[in-house]
Amino acid sequence: MKLIKFYFALFVLCVTSIFMTTQKKTKILFFGDSITEAGVGPQGFITKIGQKLKNQHADANYELTGAGIGGNKVYDLYLRMSEDVLSKKPDVVVIWVGVNDVWHKTSSGTGTDADKFQRFYEAIIKKFQAENIKVYLVTPAAIGERTDNSNQQDGDLNLYSKIIRKLAVDFNCGLIDLRKEFIQYDLQNNPENKESGILTTDRVHLNEKGNDFVAQKMMEALMPANK
Amino acid sequence: MKLIKFYFALFVLCVTSIFMTTQKKTKILFFGDSITEAGVGPQGFITKIGQKLKNQHADANYELTGAGIGGNKVYDLYLRMSEDVLSKKPDVVVIWVGVNDVWHKTSSGTGTDADKFQRFYEAIIKKFQAENIKVYLVTPAAIGERTDNSNQQDGDLNLYSKIIRKLAVDFNCGLIDLRKEFIQYDLQNNPENKESGILTTDRVHLNEKGNDFVAQKMMEALMPANK
Amino acid sequence: MKLIKFYFALFVLCVTSIFMTTQKKTKILFFGDSITEAGVGPQGFITKIGQKLKNQHADANYELTGAGIGGNKVYDLYLRMSEDVLSKKPDVVVIWVGVNDVWHKTSSGTGTDADKFQRFYEAIIKKFQAENIKVYLVTPAAIGERTDNSNQQDGDLNLYSKIIRKLAVDFNCGLIDLRKEFIQYDLQNNPENKESGILTTDRVHLNEKGNDFVAQKMMEALMPANK
Amino acid sequence: MKLIKFYFALFVLCVTSIFMTTQKKTKILFFGDSITEAGVGPQGFITKIGQKLKNQHADANYELTGAGIGGNKVYDLYLRMSEDVLSKKPDVVVIWVGVNDVWHKTSSGTGTDADKFQRFYEAIIKKFQAENIKVYLVTPAAIGERTDNSNQQDGDLNLYSKIIRKLAVDFNCGLIDLRKEFIQYDLQNNPENKESGILTTDRVHLNEKGNDFVAQKMMEALMPANK
Numbered sequence: 054m055k056l057i058k059f060y061f062a063l064f065v066l067c068v069t070s071i072f073m074t075t076q077k078k079t080k081i082l083f084f085g086d087s088i089t090e091a092g093v094g095p096q097g098f099i100t101k102i103g104q105k106l107k108n109q110h111a112d113a114n115y116e117l118t119g120a121g122i123g124g125n126k127v128y129d130l131y132l133r134m135s136e137d138v139l140s141k142k143p144d145v146v147v148i149w150v151g152v153n154d155v156w157h158k159t160s161s162g163t164g165t166d167a168d169k170f171q172r173f174y175e176a177i178i179k180k181f182q183a184e185n186i187k188v189y190l191v192t193p194a195a196i197g198e199r200t201d202n203s204n205q206q207d208g209d210l211n212l213y214s215k216i217i218r219k220l221a222v223d224f225n226c227g228l229i230d231l232r233k234e235f236i237q238y239d240l241q242n243n244p245e246n247k248e249s250g251i252l253t254t255d256r257v258h259l260n261e262k263g264n265d266f267v268a269q270k271m272m273e274a275l276m277p278a279n280k
Numbered sequence: 281m282k283l284i285k286f287y288f289a290l291f292v293l294c295v296t297s298i299f300m301t302t303q304k305k306t307k308i309l310f311f312g313d314s315i316t317e318a319g320v321g322p323q324g325f326i327t328k329i330g331q332k333l334k335n336q337h338a339d340a341n342y343e344l345t346g347a348g349i350g351g352n353k354v355y356d357l358y359l360r361m362s363e364d365v366l367s368k369k370p371d372v373v374v375i376w377v378g379v380n381d382v383w384h385k386t387s388s389g390t391g392t393d394a395d396k397f398q399r400f401y402e403a404i405i406k407k408f409q410a411e412n413i414k415v416y417l418v419t420p421a422a423i424g425e426r427t428d429n430s431n432q433q434d435g436d437l438n439l440y441s442k443i444i445r446k447l448a449v450d451f452n453c454g455l456i457d458l459r460k461e462f463i464q465y466d467l468q469n470n471p472e473n474k475e476s477g478i479l480t481t482d483r484v485h486l487n488e489k490g491n492d493f494v495a496q497k498m499m500e501a502l503m504p505a506n507k
Numbered sequence: 508m509k510l511i512k513f514y515f516a517l518f519v520l521c522v523t524s525i526f527m528t529t530q531k532k533t534k535i536l537f538f539g540d541s542i543t544e545a546g547v548g549p550q551g552f553i554t555k556i557g558q559k560l561k562n563q564h565a566d567a568n569y570e571l572t573g574a575g576i577g578g579n580k581v582y583d584l585y586l587r588m589s590e591d592v593l594s595k596k597p598d599v600v601v602i603w604v605g606v607n608d609v610w611h612k613t614s615s616g617t618g619t620d621a622d623k624f625q626r627f628y629e630a631i632i633k634k635f636q637a638e639n640i641k642v643y644l645v646t647p648a649a650i651g652e653r654t655d656n657s658n659q660q661d662g663d664l665n666l667y668s669k670i671i672r673k674l675a676v677d678f679n680c681g682l683i684d685l686r687k688e689f690i691q692y693d694l695q696n697n698p699e700n701k702e703s704g705i706l707t708t709d710r711v712h713l714n715e716k717g718n719d720f721v722a723q724k725m726m727e728a729l730m731p732a733n734k
Numbered sequence: 735m736k737l738i739k740f741y742f743a744l745f746v747l748c749v750t751s752i753f754m755t756t757q758k759k760t761k762i763l764f765f766g767d768s769i770t771e772a773g774v775g776p777q778g779f780i781t782k783i784g785q786k787l788k789n790q791h792a793d794a795n796y797e798l799t800g801a802g803i804g805g806n807k808v809y810d811l812y813l814r815m816s817e818d819v820l821s822k823k824p825d826v827v828v829i830w831v832g833v834n835d836v837w838h839k840t841s842s843g844t845g846t847d848a849d850k851f852q853r854f855y856e857a858i859i860k861k862f863q864a865e866n867i868k869v870y871l872v873t874p875a876a877i878g879e880r881t882d883n884s885n886q887q888d889g890d891l892n893l894y895s896k897i898i899r900k901l902a903v904d905f906n907c908g909l910i911d912l913r914k915e916f917i918q919y920d921l922q923n924n925p926e927n928k929e930s931g932i933l934t935t936d937r938v939h940l941n942e943k944g945n946d947f948v949a950q951k952m953m954e955a956l957m958p959a960n961k
Contacts, residue, residue, distance in 0.1 A: 208434030
């Protein structure tokens with residue numbers, strides 16, 4: 054009888070260990086511009102997601118990778134998606150792009166037309182889904198944090214966010230609507246109607262509060278237990 | 281007795297006619313861009329104000345002049361204000377400018393920076409007030425009529441409108457806030473969220489309804505009995 | 508004897524017909540923007556090349572296809588190269604792009620940065636060469652025909668043309684240097700320093716003389732017997 | 735005899751001192767953008783002109799004033815000409831503007847259209863000449879020092895320089911054609927076709943050699959004995 058118990062315990066142990074070693078981590082890749090590039094820094098939102106997962110003893114389940122490059126627009130993502138995403142065989146890709154497509158229109162005359170923004174974005178989604186990657190789309194959060202719709206690019210950011218929201222519906226992607234979240238947060242936390250300093254350092258890039266906020270919103274979407 | 285009545289009637293007639301011929305008409309000059317230029321057309325808002333005044337038998341009290349030139353920005357108004365405004369010795373000037381200052385940023389790379397927009401606008405107001413001209417400021421109504429803040433230039437138009445509203449307060453000018461009026465009207469009358477066709481033909485220039493609407497709003501401000 | 512002659516003639520006829528039906532035509536595909544799109548019109552340069560080949564009784568050797576779309580920039584070509592070029596299995600591709608990459612910087616704020624222009628161009632060349640396609644590069648001919656380097660985009664067009672010339676060397680491509688050819692032609696044929704009307708209708712698109720000129724220059728490169 | 739010598743010396747002294755106190759210095763005012771603003775710095779071209787005049791013992795004849803403000807375009811000069819120039823009652827004004835009018839087209843979408851550049855420039859000249867000020871026009875020297883016409887703004891700079899040269903002829907102004915001088919100098923001294931470092935630090939602003947060069951060219955025009 055003891056022997057039976059022993060063998061049973063041994064069996065359970067084996068199964069568990071096999072299961073643990075063979076259990077595949079979910080590979081999440083963050084694909085974007087300078088905001089995502091900074092996300093893997095010591096205070097970046099990707100680093101913060103990793104820390105929170107550790108605190109929840111869930112870090113064994115996920116592998117997080119950043120693939121952000123400063124100045125990238127949607128067509129830059131398209132150009133490097135094979136090398137920087139598909140070759141890494143992720144399970145999940147979080148696409149966060151759009152700020153430069155809008156911003157560069159006036160800062161260097163090299164932004165992206167709305168129709169072409171949509172076309173390239175769609176081509177990326179199709180390519181990822183063809184590889185059975187789960188795709189999450191993120192709307193461009195902010196170029197300026199004023200809450201009365203008087204940031205220069207507000208109209209355009211809203212337009213490009215609408216395009217992204219529609220793509221999420223049409224292609225059955227996850228949506229992390231940071232544009233909406235930032236506007237809501239700023240409405241409640243920016244009573245002086247400042248241009249930056251609430252969630253961003255410089256109207257665009259995340260300060261520490263911003264990185265926390267984004268990490269939280271992304272976990273709610275990517276790891277729904279955090280909702 | 282009949283003679284007395286006759287002389288009295290004659291006297292009244294004389295006084296009236298003297299009064300009518302000597303009474304100074306209020307000279308109102310509309311100073312702006314292509315929208316104002318079109319305002320003197322057969323269906324234009326300035327023409328419509330004239331017709332409404334006629335219907336009210338008040339046309340003898342006002343002289344309306346258009347001084348709009350297509351493509352004008354605030355500094356163009358500054359350059360031609362002596363020749364096109366001061367030389368005409370108006371009592372009232374209605375300044376309506378701003379669409380091109382914002383729009384040309386992306387359509388030709390030649391818009392106007394916000395700080396310089398303010399500086400030139402202020403210089404124009406000061407010059408007019410130094411000549412005892414009553415000045416009304418008009419906010420730039422629209423570049424696109426979508427009601428969800430997704431017209432490309434919405435943020436910038438809101439910013440430049442804020443500048444104009446503040447100038448109106450600081451310099452004690454009249455304000456005709458067409459930006460606000462158009463947004464309100466479109467919210468109620470553009471359920472399909474169209475880009476144009478409600479008050480404009482092409483997102484910027486007024487259609488017939490737009491000309492009526494602007495004529496009405498201007499009369500409420502300029503001839504308060506119409507409020 | 509007559510029979511022998513007859514059989515010989517029959518033999519010749521057979522061989523010829525076999526040769527004619529089996530001989531593979533060289534498939535040349537023209538890949539570009541609105542200038543190439545207009546190239547297949549009744550007076551377009553591609554149509555003209557076809558006519559000249561016919562006059563030389565060489566039309567059986569070539570199949571000419573236009574794949575130009577108005578407004579295209581280098582990254583638009585990259586996006587549609589599989590569908591519009593590779594699927595057609597051409598032997599030769601003539602890439603003519605660059606005018607919109609430069610022009611749209613000021614006309615809509617959506618031009619292409621020089622470094623990205625190079626990167627996308629290079630990616631297209633590599634893809635085509637991997638399919639054993641012979642690639643010809645064409646420099647952007649003109650945005651304005653003034654001969655004293657005072658067309659607004661002259662500096663940028665020269666820069667992008669230099670990038671293309673270097674790519675042609677680095678990747679061993681054919682080069683049709685229309686930028687250089689247009690400048691030379693205009694220097695000799697535009698004594699009044701006009702903006703358009705020599706080889707273009709509107710500073711960019713080809714007039715009849717321009718289509719003739721381009722057809723001639725392309726044939727000299729693509730069908731060297733025409734040199 | 736000694737007395738005669740004494741009286742003669744006294745006479746000479748008196749005449750000299752009278753001459754020195756009554757001689758009016760020529761007031762030269764330099765009116766422009768950041769390049770002119772830097773001109774009054776320790777190594778600036780205006781400072782250098784002062785030093786050279788001192789070395790020639792001619793500094794008593796001239797008073798040099800800088801009135802440059804960073805970011806200024808032609809219409810900014812027009813706005814501040816009364817306060818910053820006319821109120822100082824100069825004898826000579828050197829106008830050097832144009833780089834920002836061209837550059838800001840792509841760097842912020844707020845450059846100046848060519849036709850308006852000309853109109854404002856003309857208005858400034860007329861105003862100064864009406865006050866009997868001798869006016870010198872300076873062409874915009876460079877945005878980039880490459881010698882093969884491949885600096886992005888070369889075409890536009892050449893166009894605006896042509897406008898200035900024509901204004902100099904039409905209004906009988908002095909011309910200091912730095913655009914032409916810089917191109918010539920760079921052709922001889924920039925064999926590596928570098929973007930900057932020959933006469934500029936950053937493609938636009940003058941390095942020490944550039945300040946020397948500009949000081950020299952300005953003196954040749956303003957104080958012809960230096961030719």
